[in-house]
Amino acid sequence: DQQVKQNSPSLSVQEGRISILNCDYTNSMFDYFLWYKKYPAEGPTFLISISSIKDKNEDGRFTVFLNKSAKHLSLHIVPSQPGDSAVYFCAASSSGGGADGLTFGKGTHLIIQP
Amino acid sequence: DTGVSQDPRHKITKRGQNVTFRCDPISEHNRLYWYRQTLGQGPEFLTYFQNEAQLEKSRLLSDRFSAERPKGSFSTLEIQRTEQGDSAMYLCASSTGPSLNYGYTFGSGTRLTVV
Numbered sequence: 448d449q450q451v452k453q454n455s456p457s458l459s460v461q462e463g464r465i466s467i468l469n470c471d472y473t474n475s476m477f478d479y480f481l482w483y484k485k486y487p488a489e490g491p492t493f494l495i496s497i498s499s500i501k502d503k504n505e506d507g508r509f510t511v512f513l514n515k516s517a518k519h520l521s522l523h524i525v526p527s528q529p530g531d532s533a534v535y536f537c538a539a540s541s542s543g544g545g546a547d548g549l550t551f552g553k554g555t556h557l558i559i560q561p
Numbered sequence: 562d563t564g565v566s567q568d569p570r571h572k573i574t575k576r577g578q579n580v581t582f583r584c585d586p587i588s589e590h591n592r593l594y595w596y597r598q599t600l601g602q603g604p605e606f607l608t609y610f611q612n613e614a615q616l617e618k619s620r621l622l623s624d625r626f627s628a629e630r631p632k633g634s635f636s637t638l639e640i641q642r643t644e645q646g647d648s649a650m651y652l653c654a655s656s657t658g659p660s661l662n663y664g665y666t667f668g669s670g671t672r673l674t675v676v
Contacts (some may be wrong), residue, residue: 451603453603480666483664483667488669489666489669490565490605490654490668490669490670491652491663491665491667492650492667493664493666496664536603536604538603546610547592547594547616547617548594548606548609548617548619549604549606549665550606551603551604551605552603553601553602553603554603
């Protein structure tokens with residue numbers, strides 16, 4: 448049972464345009480969400496996060512939007528650059544109970560075309 | 562500091578053999594995590610240490626798996642009597658505090674192939 452879903456295995460975007468990666472979750476206990484970026488043969492790298500008390504968090508070219516009622520979040524990258532080509536993972540966590548493991552989606556492979 | 566180091570990078574083993582992986586976290590990080598990633602999937606949480614204490618274990622961590630973090634520094638993950646289903650990338654990560662606030666720093670992983 449996938450609690451964090453990234454329904455697009457891949458996404459192709461032209462350089463300079465906006466990339467929008469989507470993520471849905473089913474567990475209402477999740478209250479913190481993170482995005483990671485992964486290049487081949489490397490471990491995932493933390494990009495940006497958002498708490499459920501917010502609906503938007505911005506860091507440079509990266510913005511994450513959270514819609515709690517729809518249990519949906521998205522990562523916007525603008526403008527997209529060739530170095531953004533990677534697999535992007537959405538992850539979620541629950542702050543209650545002291546648990547500290549993250550639940551990841553399957554990832555979306557972003558390809559930035561010149 | 563070169564980040565989170567994992568050794569070996571690749572391991573091929575015969576079914577039924579035992580394997581052990583090592584993770585050296587970033588030196589000031591007191592939290593250490595093990596994840597497993599299979600092809601086409603995201604990382605799956607296995608276990609987590611705060612200093613030397615193992616505070617959480619996933620249901621994925623069967624009796625054949627054991628993790629240690631003696632002295633709260635490096636960690637080892639041992640898989641006994643390996644099975645083909647154990648073939649995966651094993652990722653280690655570390656952080657200075659809860660993942661909610663700090664994210665993690667991941668290592669490059671150990672790729673295990675069981676033949």
